[in-house]
Amino acid sequence: MSLKRRDVLKLGLLSGAGLALPSAARADYNSGGGGSSGSPAVTPFQRPLPIPPVLAPTSSDATTDYYEITMRQAQKEIIPGKLTTIWGYNGIYPGPTLKVRSGRRSVVRQINNLPESISVHLHGGHTPADSDGHPTDLVAPGAYKDYDYPNNQIPAPLWYHDHAVDVTGRHVYMGLAGFYLMSDAYEDALPLPKGVNDVPLLIQDRLFNSDGSLNYPLNDDTIDKGVLGDRLLVNGAVQPYFQVGRRKVRFRILNGSNTRVYKLALSSGKPLIQVGSDGGLLSAPVSRTSISLAPAERVDVVIDFSLYSLGTSVILKDQGGDGGWGGGSYGGSSNTMDILRFDVVRNETDDSSIPSTLRTVTRMSASSAVRTREFSLGKEWINGRRVWVINGELFDPSRFQATPRLNDIEIWKFRNDSGETHPMHLHDIHFQILDVGGRAPSAGDNGWKDTVLVPSWSSVRVIAKFTDNTGVYVFHCHKLEHEDHAMMAQFEVWA
Numbered sequence: 001m002s003l004k005r006r007d008v009l010k011l012g013l014l015s016g017a018g019l020a021l022p023s024a025a026r027a028d029y030n031s032g033g034g035g036s037s038g039s040p041a042v043t044p045f046q047r048p049l050p051i052p053p054v055l056a057p058t059s060s061d062a063t064t065d066y067y068e069i070t071m072r073q074a075q076k077e078i079i080p081g082k083l084t085t086i087w088g089y090n091g092i093y094p095g096p097t098l099k100v101r102s103g104r105r106s107v108v109r110q111i112n113n114l115p116e117s118i119s120v121h122l123h124g125g126h127t128p129a130d131s132d133g134h135p136t137d138l139v140a141p142g143a144y145k146d147y148d149y150p151n152n153q154i155p156a157p158l159w160y161h162d163h164a165v166d167v168t169g170r171h172v173y174m175g176l177a178g179f180y181l182m183s184d185a186y187e188d189a190l191p192l193p194k195g196v197n198d199v200p201l202l203i204q205d206r207l208f209n210s211d212g213s214l215n216y217p218l219n220d221d222t223i224d225k226g227v228l229g230d231r232l233l234v235n236g237a238v239q240p241y242f243q244v245g246r247r248k249v250r251f252r253i254l255n256g257s258n259t260r261v262y263k264l265a266l267s268s269g270k271p272l273i274q275v276g277s278d279g280g281l282l283s284a285p286v287s288r289t290s291i292s293l294a295p296a297e298r299v300d301v302v303i304d305f306s307l308y309s310l311g312t313s314v315i316l317k318d319q320g321g322d323g324g325w326g327g328g329s330y331g332g333s334s335n336t337m338d339i340l341r342f343d344v345v346r347n348e349t350d351d352s353s354i355p356s357t358l359r360t361v362t363r364m365s366a367s368s369a370v371r372t373r374e375f376s377l378g379k380e381w382i383n384g385r386r387v388w389v390i391n392g393e394l395f396d397p398s399r400f401q402a403t404p405r406l407n408d409i410e411i412w413k414f415r416n417d418s419g420e421t422h423p424m425h426l427h428d429i430h431f432q433i434l435d436v437g438g439r440a441p442s443a444g445d446n447g448w449k450d451t452v453l454v455p456s457w458s459s460v461r462v463i464a465k466f467t468d469n470t471g472v473y474v475f476h477c478h479k480l481e482h483e484d485h486a487m488m489a490q491f492e493v494w495a
């Protein structure tokens with residue numbers, strides 16, 4: 001094992017210092033008393049689904065759209081009658097949605113008016129390393145950084161979120177996440193539902209203190225199992241309702257939770273029609289009665305509300321997604337939780353349809369790979385503290401666990417030597433899943449992906465081509481408490 005002692009010290013895992021919150025955040029956080037009494041009660045379905053505003057560019061030229069975002073602290077009424085301090089892009093949670101075009105560059109100036117250093121990562125972006133939001137590429141309070149995104153990739157539902165080293169979990173929990181939706185002329189020409197019938201859904205679970213403040217209980221147990229909330233939020237509102245017409249509606253669903261894995265299903269038992277995944281459209285639509293969604297994964301689905309009569313409601317539910325440790329429980333209260341209620345309130349003409357062919361995903365064959373790398377996922381004990389490691393190593397920004405050559409095709413095998421599940425995510429590139437526990441992925445999981453759940457005591461193989469960009473990137477578990485402590489490693493693409 002090669003745990004790096006200086007990093008163990010840096011993380012404060014020997015002293016415990018690293019687990020203390022920075023004083024700037026302490027006023028807004030109560031990391032004690034987590035979970036004992038539960039969050040204040042909220043009656044479900046009292047609020048309409050909020051839709052994050054679309055951000056307009058501050059300027060545009062022939063090749064590029066320029067955006068500006070200021071990260072700042074704000075207050076938001078999440079629990080009725082109480083104010084919650086959040087950290088938001090432009091002071092809102094979720095952050096504003098950026099709508100960009102494949103092949104057209106965008107430059108996003110991120111101004112940090114928060115009390116701590118941040119790093120902004122475009123998750124799913126095929127981004128040059130210096131704009132990728134590496135966890136140690138920090139922007140200090142009062143400073144800004146221009147993130148330069150070529151958007152030279154297949155259109156996909158991307159998202160941006162904080163990635164500051166060691167504290168990503170707390171920063172995202174505070175609200176630092178937003179959608180970055182990419183499209184192109186080909187996708188525009190498909191008859192899928194559009195405009196107000198193309199709806200982003202950011203699903204997150206949270207714990208609240210009785211005064212409405214966020215409760216992020218970081219301790220040995222949550223570093224092990226992750227922080228699980230007992231309230232479900234969609235686009236920043238607890239269990240909202242959404243009024244729909246009797247027609248098809250498309251949903252870009254993002255699991256932005258720190259740790260919780262969902263198993264999404266409709267209360268009617270009718271299927272969700274999946275048209276896309278992390279990296280864009282599937283070759284063909286897939287009808288699924290339930291869909292597992294791990295942290296950072298996205299699923300693009302169409303629900304046909306013409307199958308319901310006027311005046312009925314159907315609920316998007318979590319059936320409990322993480323077999324590894326019973327992640328379906330919410331404070332021990334229930335194994336199934338309502339996420340969002342759709343109310344079918346009007347008849348509506350529907351000129352949309354779901355084409356039988358979406359966008360061809362050519363499957364990569366294992367034989368095209370020039371090498372296979374294997375990574376073990378496990379935990380270590382240091383002075384009675386549990387930490388998460390990849391190939392026995394804590395995150396070490398001076399080391400590389402993989403050095404793929406530009407344009408090489410590689411197979412990466414993640415072997416999970418633990419009883420927890422780990423959603424593994426690679427920056428910069430999209431991959432295809434070759435197998436999970438030796439079995440080929442089901443339809444729906446055989447498109448382009450950037451995050452894959454590795455089941456406990458099992459393994460997953462993915463295949464990818466490292467194109468266009470050289471430089472240093474990270475890969476990590478996207479359970480953010482695991483990532484921060486310190487289940488992350490670097491790869492360097494070289495020419």
Ligand code: C2O
Binds near residue numbers: 121163425427476478
């Ligand atoms: Cu969404 Cu490195 O993460």
Ligand code: CU
Binds near residue numbers: 121123125425427428
């Ligand atoms: Cu990422």
Ligand code: CU
Binds near residue numbers: 420421422477479
């Ligand atoms: Cu993990």
